[in-house]
Every structure is written in structure tokens, then in C-alpha cells.
Amino acid sequence: MSGRFLDLTIAIAALVAVVSLTPVSAGGQTPAAGEKPWNPPRMPDGQPNIQGFWANQGRRLSTYNIEEGANETHVLLSGVQTDYTSLIVDPADGKIPYQPWARAKRTETLDNHTNITKWEYIDPHTRCFLSGIPRIFYQGTFQIVQSPGYVVILQEFNHGSRIIPLDGRPHVGGNIKLWMGDSRGHWEGNTLVVDATNNNDKTWFDLVGDFHSDALHISERYTFVDPDSISYEATFEDPKVYTRPFKIALTFGRNVRGEEAKSYELFEEACHEGERNAPNMLYKLESSNR
Amino acid sequence: MGNRFIHSAILLAVVSLAQVAVAGQPQAAEPQTYAPPRTADGKPDLQGVWQVLNTAAWDIQDHPARLGVPAGQGVVEGNDIPYQSWAATKKKENFDNRLTADPVTKCYLPGVPRITYMPYPFQIFQTANSVVIIYEYVHAVRTIYTDRPHLPGHIDFWSGQSRGRWDGDTLIVDIVHFNDQTWFDAAGNFHSDALHVVERYRRTGPDHIAYEVTIEDPKVFTRPWKMSMPLYRRQEKNAQILDYECHALEEEAGGRLK
Numbered sequence: 001m002s003g004r005f006l007d008l009t010i011a012i013a014a015l016v017a018v019v020s021l022t023p024v025s026a027g028g029q030t031p032a033a034g035e036k037p038w039n040p041p042r043m044p045d046g047q048p049n050i051q052g053f054w055a056n057q058g059r060r061l062s063t064y065n066i067e068e069g070a071n072e073t074h075v076l077l078s079g080v081q082t083d084y085t086s087l088i089v090d091p092a093d094g095k096i097p098y099q100p101w102a103r104a105k106r107t108e109t110l111d112n113h114t115n116i117t118k119w120e121y122i123d124p125h126t127r128c129f130l131s132g133i134p135r136i137f138y139q140g141t142f143q144i145v146q147s148p149g150y151v152v153i154l155q156e157f158n159h160g161s162r163i164i165p166l167d168g169r170p171h172v173g174g175n176i177k178l179w180m181g182d183s184r185g186h187w188e189g190n191t192l193v194v195d196a197t198n199n200n201d202k203t204w205f206d207l208v209g210d211f212h213s214d215a216l217h218i219s220e221r222y223t224f225v226d227p228d229s230i231s232y233e234a235t236f237e238d239p240k241v242y243t244r245p246f247k248i249a250l251t252f253g254r255n256v257r258g259e260e261a262k263s264y265e266l267f268e269e270a271c272h273e274g275e276r277n278a279p280n281m282l283y284k285l286e287s288s289n290r
Numbered sequence: 291m292g293n294r295f296i297h298s299a300i301l302l303a304v305v306s307l308a309q310v311a312v313a314g315q316p317q318a319a320e321p322q323t324y325a326p327p328r329t330a331d332g333k334p335d336l337q338g339v340w341q342v343l344n345t346a347a348w349d350i351q352d353h354p355a356r357l358g359v360p361a362g363q364g365v366v367e368g369n370d371i372p373y374q375s376w377a378a379t380k381k382k383e384n385f386d387n388r389l390t391a392d393p394v395t396k397c398y399l400p401g402v403p404r405i406t407y408m409p410y411p412f413q414i415f416q417t418a419n420s421v422v423i424i425y426e427y428v429h430a431v432r433t434i435y436t437d438r439p440h441l442p443g444h445i446d447f448w449s450g451q452s453r454g455r456w457d458g459d460t461l462i463v464d465i466v467h468f469n470d471q472t473w474f475d476a477a478g479n480f481h482s483d484a485l486h487v488v489e490r491y492r493r494t495g496p497d498h499i500a501y502e503v504t505i506e507d508p509k510v511f512t513r514p515w516k517m518s519m520p521l522y523r524r525q526e527k528n529a530q531i532l533d534y535e536c537h538a539l540e541e542e543a544g545g546r547l548k
Contacts, residue, residue, distance in 0.1 A: 044330035147415040152424070159429060163413065170528070273399060
């Protein structure tokens with residue numbers, strides 16, 4: 001190794017050693033977003049190293065109904081006791097600012113989601129369709145993998161994924177609609193800024209039918225606030241369905257740490273291959289319509 | 291700064307000498323082994339968007355054209371798949387019923403190695419302890435850890451469980467823990483849950499990987515056998531994988547998804 005490369009390698013190793021020695025906080029030692037910034041370990045290409053296994057944490061914890069957080073039904077389903085708070089932080093009332101026709105459609109799905117009389121009432125997840133954004137983040141554990149010029153998100157549920165190039169290339173053409181959208185990202189300090197376009201209209205935000213059109217445009221900010229936390233904010237714009245943009249906030253926690261993380265792995269979740277509820281529901285609907 | 295200038299001067303001198311030495315001699319043959327660019331931790335860089343250019347997804351052996359299926363020279367070494375005699379009968383039965391019996395017609399995961407040679411691109415990423423491959427076809431994912439053994443089994447995975455190691459410049463991937471639900475192609479070539487697959491990936495140039503697969507399954511075959519094919523780097527500017535949400539497309543065609 002030439003002298004300059006060796007110096008850089010030693011500097012990076014020293015930085016990693018310092019960060020590793022910093023205790024993972026239980027007490028109030030870690031800076032919250034906006035306070036004194038911390039210097040994260042880095043990937044070889046300079047990105048902050050956010051690799052690892054993460055999951056949505058805290059009060060806004062639900063794939064059931066994003067306007068209500070974990071309500072009573074979700075607690076019964078999952079056995080998890082949480083606070084009941086909307087994922088939506090803007091508008092302040094925590095409701096998606098639907099156009100009236102869209103609110104009516106959403107209410108119809110909500111009213112019928114436990115008594116399926118039409119295929120349109122079936123949650124796409126039940127049919128093992130992809131989660132879309134942001135549902136990929138609150139449907140179980142996800143893994144972040146980084147390589148030069150890329151952030152990659154791997155979802156254990158249904159082996160979903162998002163590939164986020166960081167090289168500033170343009171989005172794909174507007175006629176290409178994708179289940180997980182088309183993402184482009186760049187780092188601003190410790191914040192990953194991602195722009196997601198080219199979404200199709202087939203994913204839901206939750207189980208009770210919160211939806212969007214293929215005009216959906218998502219602006220995300222992932223702020224790496226301490227070794228085990230990412231503060232996530234995302235703005236959703238869809239002029240075909242909403243009267244104005246709305247914003248959600250989530251906190252991702254590193255949910256596998258230390259020694260356990262060294263041997264942990266996501267398993268294959270062959271959703272469609274094993275799924276029988278949706279075909280049975282659809283078959284029953286088709287026979288009852290004859 | 292000084293170092294870099296001296297390095298450039300030396301390089302220039304070496305190149306000039308080489309040109310003088312080669313003048314008047316027949317052109318040298320291409321090097322036997324390509325020296326690929328390396329990742330930050332010194333491993334051959336396999337990253338990028340790749341795809342096969344053959345008809346193996348339809349039939350891994352030599353075959354004439356069939357309606358909807360291009361003719362193809364096979365990818366099986368010796369063109370012979372050494373089935374046990376009961377299994378050769380089963381293969382014929384699979385072939386006769388392939389339009390409904392092929393698991394891919396139900397949009398199921400194609401298994402390994404069929405996912406490699408489905409006619410869709412895939413993208414390879416490398417980290418310090420893994421190689422991650424994301425396939426456009428039904429968004430299949432394989433994470434090939436290079437730092438640990440297989441878990442104890444048997445586990446029934448559609449895509450098996452992959453573990454990798456480097457042998458010189460070749461990535462060797464060892465895969466066990468398969469179910470018996472996938473086929474090797476659309477012609478009915480099949481396996482049991484005793485399947486053991488070993489893949490080899492080796493860069494042979496800027497835009498090619500030599501991909502070789504050894505298949506072992508003592509419940510179905512009389513001996514191991516091999517397939518091989520090139521992987522081609524997609525050349526388009528800003529090539530990326532898109533999606534093929536197979537069962538959603540089927541539901542849409544059936545009027546059960548708008």
C-alpha cells in the first residue's frame with residue numbers, strides 16, 4: 001500500500017474503533033436530531049454506514065390503520081400493547097387529506113374489511129402483493145445493505161426490496177409504473193434524502209384501505225441520529241387523491257445488535273407460494289356471483 | 291504529489307519499452323485469465339446489472355423450436371441429464387403436462403439456478419460479508435453470506451440457502467435446504483429436496499461472467515452433472531432492474547385487480 005492510502009486506512013480504523021467504544025445508549029447520552037451532530041462510521045465510498053437490521057419502533061406502530069396507529073383491533077391481532085397515535089404528523093389532525101370521493105372510497109373499504117364481498121376490499125398484503133412505500137418499513141424487520149453508490153433495502157416479508165442509486169441518474173420514464181416506485185437518493189450529512197416516483201396505484205398504506213394513485217410522489221428523509229436510531233420523515237403528494245400533501249414520521253430502531261447481529265439473517269418468506277386465504281376468498285366471491 | 295509524478299514517469303517508460311519489444315512480432319494472444327477490478331476489501335467486483343442470453347429457461351438441453359419457444363443449444367455439459375430410470379419417466383410426464391405442471395406457470399419462485407437464466411435482468415451487490423442478488427423476476431432475493439456455514443437442516447426453502455467463499459478470483463456458492471417444488475426449466479427437468487447446487491461466478495472480461503453450476507441429487511440422478519453459460523453485463527446507460535409481479539399480472543388479466 002502507498003503511504004497515502006495506508007494513512008487513510010488507519011484513520012478510518014481509528015474512527016471505527018472510537019465509535020465502537022461509544023456505549024450504545026440506554027441513558028440520555030445520545031444526541032437527538034438537531035442537537036450536537038455525531039460522526040458515524042463510514043462505508044468505503046464515504047456514505048454513513050447504516051447497514052444492519054432495523055424495524056419501526058415506538059408509538060407509531062401499525063400496519064393496520066395509519067390514521068389511528070395501533071387501535072384495539074391491532075392489539076387483539078398482534079398482542080402488542082402500544083400507544084394509539086396516527087403515523088401522520090401533518091396535517092395536525094392525523095388524517096390523510098383525501099378528496100371527498102377518495103375519503104368515501106376509503107370509508108367503504110374500512111367498513112367492509114372484515115366482511116369481504118368484493119375483491120377490492122382485500123388487503124394487497126393478503127394477496128402477497130408488494131408493500132409499496134412506506135408500508136415496507138412497518139411490516140416486520142428490514143435490512144439495509146450498502147455498496148458503492150447504492151443504498152439497498154431488503155424486506156423479509158414477501159422478499160420485497162428497494163434499490164436506491166446515489167449517482168444522480170434521472171428517474172425512469174413516466175410510463176413505467178413500479179410496485180416499489182423508482183428511487184433516487186443522496187446524502188446530506190447524516191441524512192439520506194430519497195425521491196420516489198413512478199409508483200403504481202396498487203399498494204395500500206395499511207390493511208383498512210388507505211390508498212393512492214399512480215401520481216404519488218414521495219420525498220423521504222432518513223436521519224441517522226445515533227448508532228441505533230434512524231428518524232424517518234416522508235411527504236406524500238398525490239393531486240389525484242389528496243387535497244394537499246401529508247407527512248408521516250417514524251423512528252427505526254436497530255432491532256438486532258452486537259453479537260446477535262453477526263449471525264442474524266433474513267429468511268426467505270415465500271408469501272405467494274404458501275398463500276391460500278386470498279384464492280379461497282376470491283373463489284368464494286366468484287362462485288357466489290354466478 | 292511527488293510520488294504520483296514519479297509513478298507516471300515510470301509507467302510511461304514501461305509502456306514505451308513494451309511497444310519497442312513487441313514491434314515486428316506476431317500479436318500476443320489475450321491473457322488466459324482476466325484480472326477484474328476489485329471491491330474495497332480486495333475481492334473481484336461482480337457488481338452491476340447482468341442477464342443471460344440463451345434459451346435455458348425454456349429447456350436446458352438442445353431443443354428445436356416449439357410454438358412460443360426459440361430453438362436452443364443446451365447449457366448442460368454433454369447434453370445428458372443422468373436421471374435414475376424412475377426419474378426419466380417422471381421427466382417425460384412433466385414435459386407432457388408442462389403448460390400446467392410447471393411451477394412457474396403459477397408464478398412461484400423458480401428456484402436456483404433457474405432464477406439466474408430466466409429472461410430477466412438481475413443486480414449483484416457486494417458487502418464485506420455477503421453477496422446480495424436481486425432479481426427482476428418476481429423480485430426474488432438471495433443473500434449469499436461469505437462469513438458463516440449453513441444452518442442445520444433440513445429447511446424447505448424455494449431458493450435454498452446460499453453460502454459463498456472465494457477461491458482465487460472465483461466466487462463459489464454452495465446451496466442446500468431446497469424444497470422439491472421447483473423445476474430447472476419449462477421442459478420438466480426436476481429435483482428432490484436432497485438437491486445440492488454449487489455455483490461458480492468468475493469475471494472473464496469487463497462485461498462477462500462465466501457462470502457454472504454443478505447439480506447433485508442422489509434421490510433423482512445417478513451422478514452429478516453441470517451447466518454453464520455466460521452472464522452478460524447490460525450495456526444501456528443507467529440500466530436498472532424493474533419489476534415483474536407475476537401473480538398480480540395474472541390477477542389483472544383475470545379481472546381481479548384493476
